[in-house]
Amino acid sequence: MPKRPPRSQPLPKVIPQTSSAKPKGRFPRILLGGGLLAVLLTAIYFGLGLDSDRPWGPAPAGMVWIPSGEFEMGSNDPRSDEYPRHLVKITGFWMDETEVTNDQWSEFVKATGYITIAERVPKREDFPGLDIREKDLVPFSAVFQPPQEKIDPHQYQEGGPLPPWWKKINGANWRHPEGPNSNIEGKGNYPVVHISWEDANAYAKWAGKRLPTEAEWEYAARGGLKNAPYVWGHTPQGQDGKYFANTFQGEFPHLNTGRDGFLGLAPVKQFPPNGFGLYDMSGNVWEWCSDYYLRYGYPNKTVVDPKGPELPPAANPMEERQRDRVRRGGSFLCADDYCKRYLPNTRDCNPADSAANHTGFRCVKDAK
Numbered sequence: 001m002p003k004r005p006p007r008s009q010p011l012p013k014v015i016p017q018t019s020s021a022k023p024k025g026r027f028p029r030i031l032l033g034g035g036l037l038a039v040l041l042t043a044i045y046f047g048l049g050l051d052s053d054r055p056w057g058p059a060p061a062g063m064v065w066i067p068s069g070e071f072e073m074g075s076n077d078p079r080s081d082e083y084p085r086h087l088v089k090i091t092g093f094w095m096d097e098t099e100v101t102n103d104q105w106s107e108f109v110k111a112t113g114y115i116t117i118a119e120r121v122p123k124r125e126d127f128p129g130l131d132i133r134e135k136d137l138v139p140f141s142a143v144f145q146p147p148q149e150k151i152d153p154h155q156y157q158e159g160g161p162l163p164p165w166w167k168k169i170n171g172a173n174w175r176h177p178e179g180p181n182s183n184i185e186g187k188g189n190y191p192v193v194h195i196s197w198e199d200a201n202a203y204a205k206w207a208g209k210r211l212p213t214e215a216e217w218e219y220a221a222r223g224g225l226k227n228a229p230y231v232w233g234h235t236p237q238g239q240d241g242k243y244f245a246n247t248f249q250g251e252f253p254h255l256n257t258g259r260d261g262f263l264g265l266a267p268v269k270q271f272p273p274n275g276f277g278l279y280d281m282s283g284n285v286w287e288w289c290s291d292y293y294l295r296y297g298y299p300n301k302t303v304v305d306p307k308g309p310e311l312p313p314a315a316n317p318m319e320e321r322q323r324d325r326v327r328r329g330g331s332f333l334c335a336d337d338y339c340k341r342y343l344p345n346t347r348d349c350n351p352a353d354s355a356a357n358h359t360g361f362r363c364v365k366d367a368k
């Protein structure tokens, strides 16, 4: 797949428990079968309001159970790529409570020797149509660098040149997030960045997990709230001086006031979790999903555990980004005056081999 420059900044712009059921075999059946003990345990189980489809036993380390349910995915704005709002049913799953951290990524690298795409020497064929000099074939990634002076970000349109606040920095990668002179010392609990979709999948496979589907991600982000505008509810970010996520305050891209407490990345868990116990589903770093991106891809009907579009065999001119992968949740660079994409329904995408210093991921795991 061609290593295209990342389009790193987005441009302007519960199945109520299918209760037929027994608890799906995850509750020890031997106990259900008999007597007082079963009655007692069942009473405790349901009486405490525990999720009735949560697998029995301890949760995998660092993961929380996202119970089965249904929700309305997307929005009713026909101009947006979230259209139309439609009913989706999701089977319960485990999800990492935080974005994958530098410490977690380091364990993976130590165990496997994995080298991210941003650390590899690119090939000439990674840049189709460009006359790349041999000396320029060096590992790089995209780093946000604010301009010195005020500029109107809306002048940069989708499909145009990379906006000037994104720089191709040789030697930028997860160990050196801002470039070769930076490092992650003391930042083990920060989200790992400069991770491509392909890198994220390699980690997930090693960890016995997978990337979430876009539908799973949005369902989890909503935390059980019905059509709330934010993952935390209805209060706008910054109202009465309250902040609920690491986003961008000020004037994008040149003036970052850091009113939420963080000018750049934040360690994970600096803001309260959502209703499912998930941290940073809004802001901090974008999170990869497994789906291919389709701008006009949401079906207007009830769907169960949708996995996103199959890649069509022929290119559709309406879907110029169809080979891109979805990412969700926005980042520390999402600004209300430019790209308010830290909402549970907002979407973005990038090529699977691209990386930047505002993109990471988290994983999910099936119950069985």
Ligand SMILES: [Ca+2]
Pocket (backbone or CB within 6 Å): 246, 247, 248, 249, 258, 259, 260, 261, 262, 263, 264, 332
């Ligand atoms: Ca911030």
Ligand SMILES: [Ca+2]
Pocket (backbone or CB within 6 Å): 099, 280, 281, 282, 283, 284, 285, 286, 287, 329, 330
């Ligand atoms: Ca995030």
